Amino acid sequence: MALVRFVLRSVVEILVLPVTILQYIGMWDPLYKRFFPHVMSRVTVTLNKKMGKVKKELFDKLPDFASSSGLTILEVGCGTGANFHFYPWGCKVTCVDPNPNFEGFLRQSDTENKHVKLETFIQASGEDMHQVASGSIDVVVCTLVLCSVRNIDLVLKEIIRVLRPGGAFFFIEHVVAEKTGWLNFFQHVLQPAWRYFGDGCSLTKDTGTNLEKAKFSELNLKYTTERLAFNLIHDHIVGYGVK
Numbered sequence: 001m002a003l004v005r006f007v008l009r010s011v012v013e014i015l016v017l018p019v020t021i022l023q024y025i026g027m028w029d030p031l032y033k034r035f036f037p038h039v040m041s042r043v044t045v046t047l048n049k050k051m052g053k054v055k056k057e058l059f060d061k062l063p064d065f066a067s068s069s070g071l072t073i074l075e076v077g078c079g080t081g082a083n084f085h086f087y088p089w090g091c092k093v094t095c096v097d098p099n100p101n102f103e104g105f106l107r108q109s110d111t112e113n114k115h116v117k118l119e120t121f122i123q124a125s126g127e128d129m130h131q132v133a134s135g136s137i138d139v140v141v142c143t144l145v146l147c148s149v150r151n152i153d154l155v156l157k158e159i160i161r162v163l164r165p166g167g168a169f170f171f172i173e174h175v176v177a178e179k180t181g182w183l184n185f186f187q188h189v190l191q192p193a194w195r196y197f198g199d200g201c202s203l204t205k206d207t208g209t210n211l212e213k214a215k216f217s218e219l220n221l222k223y224t225t226e227r228l229a230f231n232l233i234h235d236h237i238v239g240y241g242v243k
């Protein structure tokens with residue numbers, strides 16, 4: 001089976017060779033990064049319908065981590081601001097995303113969600129958020145982001161750095177399907193194409209393991225299922241880790 005998987009994956013790699021060449025000469029990313037926020041603004045509507053219950057249950061816990069001056073949230077990989085709707089009244093949000101083309105969509109989401117105050121948009125990657133002071137944030141949020149980052153462990157280290165002691169990291173992330181099933185097989189076969197059309201997204205990451213190894217004093221993590229993206233995504237981890 002490993003050989004079949006290797007052969008099929010190689011076929012996919014050959015099929016996406018034109019995109020690989022565009023990427024190599026530096027033309028793919030600038031184009032796709034302009035287009036992707038438009039994709040996400042449409043996908044968000046479906047995502048929030050499908051994941052709405054999970055998001056509501058999770059984000060209902062956010063006020064437990066407010067400090068005396070209120071609740072400060074840092075959303076890493078904020079995209080279009082899909083989570084604003086679920087945030088508690090009066091919270092102050094700082095958003096980080098490496099793709100500046102999301103900012104317009106984010107401002108729109110801020111306008112539509114009067115209960116949230118968007119303080120700043122920082123164009124940066126989660127691996128290096130030096131613009132955010134250490135120990136300054138009550139809650140960090142990532143939803144469907146760690147699949148796309150280059151180095152999960154570095155992002156988690158940065159998240160722990162910016163959190164105040166007792167602050168929490170809230171996450172909803174899709175993860176690789178169980179090893180023995182067909183879905184896992186197809187996730188590995190299609191990954192060479194998926195990374196281009198999913199803006200760097202990986203279908204094959206086991207992010208739960210990274211979270212378990214990260215230095216949270218307490219980790220509440222559960223596995224759940226929801227079919228997304230042409231059924232290529234099925235398994236998710238949901239929860240929060242306390243610094």
Ligand SMILES: C[S@@+](CC[C@H](N)C(=O)[O-])C[C@H]1O[C@@H](n2cnc3c(N)ncnc32)[C@H](O)[C@@H]1O
Binds near residue numbers: 077142
């Ligand atoms: C699938 S979108 C999810 C957006 C949003 N969190 C949501 O739930 O709708 C992935 C997001 O992660 C961002 N991203 C990609 N690489 C990143 C990195 N290294 N650090 C932070 N964000 C990143 C992308 O620009 C994009 O906004």
